[in-house]
Structures are given as structure tokens and as C-alpha cells.
Amino acid sequence: MTIWGTQFPLNPDRLSPWLTTCGFTRHLVNDYPGAFGRGPAVVHIARPSHLVAVTETADISDQAGQVHTELSAYSSEARRIALLGGPVEQSHAQIFSGSFGSNTPPVVIHAAAVAALILRPRPTIAR
Numbered sequence: 343m344t345i346w347g348t349q350f351p352l353n354p355d356r357l358s359p360w361l362t363t364c365g366f367t368r369h370l371v372n373d374y375p376g377a378f379g380r381g382p383a384v385v386h387i388a389r390p391s392h393l394v395a396v397t398e399t400a401d402i403s404d405q406a407g408q409v410h411t412e413l414s415a416y417s418s419e420a421r422r423i424a425l426l427g428g429p430v431e432q433s434h435a436q437i438f439s440g441s442f443g444s445n446t447p448p449v450v451i452h453a454a455a456v457a458a459l460i461l462r463p464r465p466t467i468a469r
Contacts (some may be wrong), residue, residue, distance in 0.1 A: 352398055352409065354384050360452035361386045361396060364459060374399060375428040377410070383427055386455075392417060392437065394458045395424040396451065407445035410449055415439075415458050437461075 350370060358368050372382040372384030378401040386396040398409050415437040416424055419456040423435045433439070438458075442451055 351402065351407075352384050352400055355399065356409065357384070357386060357396060357411075357448050357451060360448050361388075361455060364388065364403050364452075364456055365390075366394075366396065366455070369425060371425060375426070377429060383405070387421065387424060388455075388459055389418060389421070390459055392461070393420050394455060394461075395458055396455050397424075410444060411442040411446065413440050413442070413451070413454050413458055415461060 354368060354370055362368070366388040369385045369387065371383045371385055373380050374385070374397070376383060376397070376399040378399060381399065381402050384398040388394045395412075395414045397412045397414070399412075400407060400409050414424065414432070416435050416441065417437065420427075420435045423431055426433065440454070442454075
């Protein structure tokens with residue numbers, strides 16, 4: 343596990359002001375298993391009838407320090423998967439997922455997150 347100490351390499355307040363007003367809670371994860379390998383991430387989670395996660399990660403070898411943001415929706419019991427699950431586990435558990443470019447304004451990400459909150463996923467039908 344990587345410990346960043348007091349110098350967390352991502353700005354935890356980039357999306358927090360927008361998302362906390364809608365009920366998201368912020369989690370700083372030091373060892374997130376993301377698309378660029380294990381590294382730091384800021385994960386914002388809200389749970390209406392399902393779980394919505396906005397995840398900010400960066401490739402620590404990228405000199406430009408671009409932040410990659412992903413919006414995902416999961417079933418309500420998938421909190422652990424959203425925070426700590428690997429890429430394969432997450433993709434199997436997701437209802438949907440979308441990525442944003444590093445230059446996407448926070449207001450656009452906020453609007454998409456709010457839209458995901460009001461999403462009503464179809465219930466799973468056991469067969």
C-alpha cells in the first residue's frame with residue numbers, strides 16, 4: 343500500500359464542493375486499483391436506491407498530472423467494490439460507467455452525477 347502522508351497527489355476539492363451539495367461523501371484512497379495500476383484516488387459516493395461513484399485518478403508516471411474522472415453506477419450493496427474492487431470486479435458489478443476527459447469542467451461532471459442519482463435501474467430478475 344502506498345502511503346502519501348500529508349502530500350496527497352490529487353486535489354480532493356476539485357469536485358467536492360459540487361458533489362457534496364448533492365449528498366456525495368468524499369473518500370481518499372491511497373491504494374486504488376484503477377486503470378493505471380494501484381495509486382491514489384478520490385472517490386465520491388452517494389447512495390439513493392443504488393450507488394453512484396465519481397472516481398478521480400491520475401497516472402503517477404504522467405508528467406502533466408492529468409486527472410481522469412469516471413462516473414459509475416452500481417447496485418446498492420456494491421460500496422466495497424466501488425472503493426476497493428479491481429477493474430474486472432468493478433466492470434462486472436457496474437450498471438453503467440462513463441469517462442470524462444481531463445479538461446472536462448467540474449460543472450459537467452456534476453450534472454452527469456446528478457443525472458445518475460435520479461437514475462432508476464431496472465431490478466435484477468432472478469431466473
